[in-house]
Amino acid sequence: MIQPRDLVVIGASRGGLEALNQLASGLTIDFPAAVLIVLHTSPDSPRMFARIM
Numbered sequence: 001m002i003q004p005r006d007l008v009v010i011g012a013s014r015g016g017l018e019a020l021n022q023l024a025s026g027l028t029i030d031f032p033a034a035v036l037i038v039l040h041t042s043p044d045s046p047r048m049f050a051r052i053m
Contacts, residue, residue, distance in 0.1 A: 006032060006033035006034070007034045008034070011040075012038075012040070013040045014039070014040065014042070016039070020039065024037070
């Protein structure tokens with residue numbers, strides 16, 4: 001039987017980058033859930049999020 005897992009889903013627009021950065025920096029390696037972050041960006045800056053985080 002598959003064990004249930006916790007998942008935290010966070011969404012933001014480009015204006016939410018600072019908040020996402022603060023939130024992510026507070027997560028520890030042993031955080032008890034998977035974290036999925038969705039960030040809405042413009043087509044001309046698709047890799048910006050990876051550089052920031």
